[in-house]
Amino acid sequence: MPSKNEIIIRLAGEGGEGVISTGDIFTLGSARSGYNVFTFRTYPAEIKGGHAWYHIRVGSSSIRSMGDGVDVLVAFNAEAYHIHHHLLNPGGVLIYDPDTVTPENSDAIQYPIPFNRIARKDLEFVRGKNVVVTGFLAGLFGLEPASLEDLIRNRFKRRPEILDKNMKALETGVAYATKEITKSDPFYLSETNKVGRLVMSGNDAISAGALYAGCRYYAGYPITPASEILETMARELPRLGGISLQAEDEIASIASCIGASFSGVKAMTATSGPGFSLMTEFMGYAGMAEIPLVLIDAQRAGPSTGMPTKLEQGDLNHSLYGGHGDFPRIVIAPGDVKDCFHQIVNAFNMAERYQTICVFLSDQSLSHRTETLTKPDVSTIPVIDREKPTDGDLEGYLRYLNTETGISPMSIPGMKGGAYTSAGLEHDEAGHVDKPMESHLMMVPKRYRKIETARREMEKPNRYGVVDATIGLIGWGSTQGVIEEAVDRVNANGIKAAAMHPKVLCPLPDEELQAFIDSVDYVLVPEVNYSGQFAHYLQANLNVKPVRLNKYDGLPFTPGEIVAKIEEVASHG
Amino acid sequence: MVETATKLVVKDYKSDVKPTWCPGCGDFGVLSASLKALAELQLKKEDVVVVSGIGCSGRMTYFLTPYGMHGLHGRAIPLATGVKFANPDLTVLVMAGDGDLFSIGAGHLPHAAARNVDITVICMDNQTYGLTKAQASPTSKIGHTSKSTPHGVISEPANPVLTALSSGATFVARGYSAKPPQLQDLIVRGIQHKGFAFVHVQSPCTEFHDTFDYYNERIEQLPDDWDPSDREAAIRLALTDDREYLGLFYQTERPVYETTAREWAPINDEFDVETYLAQFA
Numbered sequence: 001m002p003s004k005n006e007i008i009i010r011l012a013g014e015g016g017e018g019v020i021s022t023g024d025i026f027t028l029g030s031a032r033s034g035y036n037v038f039t040f041r042t043y044p045a046e047i048k049g050g051h052a053w054y055h056i057r058v059g060s061s062s063i064r065s066m067g068d069g070v071d072v073l074v075a076f077n078a079e080a081y082h083i084h085h086h087l088l089n090p091g092g093v094l095i096y097d098p099d100t101v102t103p104e105n106s107d108a109i110q111y112p113i114p115f116n117r118i119a120r121k122d123l124e125f126v127r128g129k130n131v132v133v134t135g136f137l138a139g140l141f142g143l144e145p146a147s148l149e150d151l152i153r154n155r156f157k158r159r160p161e162i163l164d165k166n167m168k169a170l171e172t173g174v175a176y177a178t179k180e181i182t183k184s185d186p187f188y189l190s191e192t193n194k195v196g197r198l199v200m201s202g203n204d205a206i207s208a209g210a211l212y213a214g215c216r217y218y219a220g221y222p223i224t225p226a227s228e229i230l231e232t233m234a235r236e237l238p239r240l241g242g243i244s245l246q247a248e249d250e251i252a253s254i255a256s257c258i259g260a261s262f263s264g265v266k267a268m269t270a271t272s273g274p275g276f277s278l279m280t281e282f283m284g285y286a287g288m289a290e291i292p293l294v295l296i297d298a299q300r301a302g303p304s305t306g307m308p309t310k311l312e313q314g315d316l317n318h319s320l321y322g323g324h325g326d327f328p329r330i331v332i333a334p335g336d337v338k339d340c341f342h343q344i345v346n347a348f349n350m351a352e353r354y355q356t357i358c359v360f361l362s363d364q365s366l367s368h369r370t371e372t373l374t375k376p377d378v379s380t381i382p383v384i385d386r387e388k389p390t391d392g393d394l395e396g397y398l399r400y401l402n403t404e405t406g407i408s409p410m411s412i413p414g415m416k417g418g419a420y421t422s423a424g425l426e427h428d429e430a431g432h433v434d435k436p437m438e439s440h441l442m443m444v445p446k447r448y449r450k451i452e453t454a455r456r457e458m459e460k461p462n463r464y465g466v467v468d469a470t471i472g473l474i475g476w477g478s479t480q481g482v483i484e485e486a487v488d489r490v491n492a493n494g495i496k497a498a499a500m501h502p503k504v505l506c507p508l509p510d511e512e513l514q515a516f517i518d519s520v521d522y523v524l525v526p527e528v529n530y531s532g533q534f535a536h537y538l539q540a541n542l543n544v545k546p547v548r549l550n551k552y553d554g555l556p557f558t559p560g561e562i563v564a565k566i567e568e569v570a571s572h573g
Numbered sequence: 574m575v576e577t578a579t580k581l582v583v584k585d586y587k588s589d590v591k592p593t594w595c596p597g598c599g600d601f602g603v604l605s606a607s608l609k610a611l612a613e614l615q616l617k618k619e620d621v622v623v624v625s626g627i628g629c630s631g632r633m634t635y636f637l638t639p640y641g642m643h644g645l646h647g648r649a650i651p652l653a654t655g656v657k658f659a660n661p662d663l664t665v666l667v668m669a670g671d672g673d674l675f676s677i678g679a680g681h682l683p684h685a686a687a688r689n690v691d692i693t694v695i696c697m698d699n700q701t702y703g704l705t706k707a708q709a710s711p712t713s714k715i716g717h718t719s720k721s722t723p724h725g726v727i728s729e730p731a732n733p734v735l736t737a738l739s740s741g742a743t744f745v746a747r748g749y750s751a752k753p754p755q756l757q758d759l760i761v762r763g764i765q766h767k768g769f770a771f772v773h774v775q776s777p778c779t780e781f782h783d784t785f786d787y788y789n790e791r792i793e794q795l796p797d798d799w800d801p802s803d804r805e806a807a808i809r810l811a812l813t814d815d816r817e818y819l820g821l822f823y824q825t826e827r828p829v830y831e832t833t834a835r836e837w838a839p840i841n842d843e844f845d846v847e848t849y850l851a852q853f854a
Contacts, residue, residue: 259655
């Protein structure tokens with residue numbers, strides 16, 4: 001039997017019983033052993049109880065999505081079995097505890113392992129169950145235990161009394177797989193080269209990129225799935241001379257960021273939908289007073305409290321149109337974890353250069369996704385600071401000087417001759433508010449001119465796929481990998497498809513997108529929302545009538561779902 | 574050329590913009606006291622940031638020459654917090670109204686006071702919404718009739734001094750716009766105070782809710798032997814209804830947030846991205 005060195009594993013069970021920690025340890029262990037990983041996890045909004053699952057796709061070649069179906073299901077309890085077993089691919093593997101799960105007859109390969117009993121009786125360590133399972137998976141799929149041992153040692157280094165028990169649990173799990181069962185599945189993680197790769201979550205990469213971009217002030221309020229950014233900034237900023245503030249609410253968060261940016265320090269806040277709604281009035285202030293600011297929205301399913309631990313790309317409209325009045329804003333959505341690093345630097349660069357708010361749209365799947373990536377080459381990622389007034393500018397200084405680019409040099413407190421009042425009221429070039437109508441006629445176009453300047457200067461999207469495509473997919477945000485995987489798959493099967501995935505969504509790279517649209521017969525826009533926010537946006541700004549593919553069950557696309565839609569479009573064409 | 578330090582005077586801090594307040598407005602007294610306080614302290618105008626909210630009081634920044642932020646309604650304190658946290662060398666003043674601080678933005682003062690951010694908050698309290706023309710405000714007294722409360726105010730008025738005291742403000746004072754020299758002194762001491770300073774100012778609105786006569790009858794200086802380190806006594810005094818006490822109610826010392834927050838780790842201004850990313854290898 002030929003071995004398969006790519007595996008889709010799903011661990012499922014009761015929240016709080018170790019599903020997430022098993023997934024984390026196995027994922028990190030695989031990544032540290034040199035394999036590529038890609039995860040999706042979801043858990044109840046409660047701390048204990050409810051149904052949690054962790055999805056890992058692992059293999060030796062590049063992995064861009066969660067894949068289709070499930071190759072290996074680890075059912076921690078009967079509910080987990082019933083919810084997920086129908087997703088098992090043909091020839092899939094079911095791992096379960098025979099004391100709690102009674103599987104129906106199926107063609108799945110079944111490995112019963114009484115991990116609850118092993119933990120309780122053999123190890124006298126009930127909570128070691130998840131480590132037994134981790135060891136079993138490692139033994140079954142040929143993952144070297146050394147990397148897992150390191151992780152466990154690290155995790156429990158301050159608690160020696162349970163370190164030994166966990167090591168014993170790992171060893172027991174590995175031994176069970178290699179000695180107690182007869183392996184009859186084809187999955188095996190063959191040798192791989194341990195090249196220098198990183199393993200990070202989206203929120204890890206966002207925080208790292210922000211620090212690299214020079215962010216030295218952070219304020220936020222805890223909210224899923226953005227809280228890890230607050231936690232990282234709280235840990236890292238003090239040693240860089242910065243401050244991270246857990247503010248009293250999201251309004252105070254964004255307000256203090258605007259205050260810090262006014263003082264000349266690069267500032268960022270991160271939130272999710274409910275907090276983003278609260279921040280809206282200040283988006284307009286940053287636009288009006290021309291203050292650089294990065295606002296991360298890790299989208300989750302809304303509206304209102306919605307589904308806090310589920311995915312939705314539902315905040316594009318709010319990013320593009322939120323707030324009263326006309327004001328320019330930058331909107332950026334990264335495509336994957338590595339892109340989070342690159343694009344958050346781009347977000348700071350654009351916020352600083354164009355002196356306005358930059359909304360950065362991550363989402364629940366991307367912020368909490370763990371991916372392997374090659375180390376970002378920072379020599380190719382410049383850091384841009386806002387334009388400051390020269391000594392000459394400071395004589396008769398005009399803060400809102402009406403320039404051709406729309407960009408006015410920005411003074412900061414401490415600069416002699418640079419004093420002005422930043423105003424939410426309409427103001428003239430000096431910042432005076434006494435002639436609002438005259439000023440409005442000059443200043444609205446002046447502020448919007450910055451967006452045209454940005455459109456000229458910004459990075460342009462690349463085309464992906466065959467050159468003579470008849471079907472063009474346009475996506476945004478965290479769906480980049482899954483869309484491109486689907487394109488690869490249909491291209492291999494004779495359907496000619498290509499994709500374009502702009503990262504800067506406002507201003508829209510309209511020339512490149514229109515050229516792409518004009519080069520294909522059909523345009524397909526997959527997005528994880530009900531109303532087709534991006535499809536509408538494209539239709540409003542470009543000459544296109546896209547076919548929509550919308551998903552709103554709170555989960556990411558699988559490549560198969562997109563392939564099926566491409567095939568449908570191709571067959572009608 | 575050697576730059577000689579010239580003494581700064583009131584007009585150095587006063588902009589050319591003519592105040593838009595109504596004749597007799599209490600806010601003129603606050604403006605005058607603030608200008609004199611800045612001159613008394615000889616603060617360089619580029620090192621001062623005045624942050625205001627929305628309403629008649631919010632226009633203050635335009636009448637002054639230092640850096641200013643005319644912010645959003647209720648949000649002067651968190652804006653000022655960011656200004657100060659980013660650059661603790663700046664002198665940061667909040668000049669906001671009773672609506673800003675005790676209605677729409679009431680959630681911010683207790684937190685800023687608890688953190689002991691080193692800013693000075695001047696509350697220009699006129700017990701009415703002047704710019705929107707005479708609706709009741711959070712500090713309007715029970716029974717006060719206005720366009721929005723034609724049958725009289727029902728809810729208990731906010732007590733700014735009590736709120737500041739109970740939230741942990743380390744400097745709490747009250748002035749009166751009709752007594753600019755004392756107000757100037759309180760603002761000077763508030764700015765000199767290292768920590769969160771709150772100066773409540775009775776600043777009547779002559780147009781819609783003229784309380785000058787009311788306060789002229791009721792104001793009283795704190796006793797000569799007043800002990801500003803006694804927080805309980807200050808709270809009892811703040812609860813007094815029949816008299817309106819002026820002066821420094823309370824002052825204490827506590828670590829300042831922006832200083833402590835930078836003492837948690839030895840500061841190394843360089844971010845070494847390679848070292849940082851190595852933790853994810």
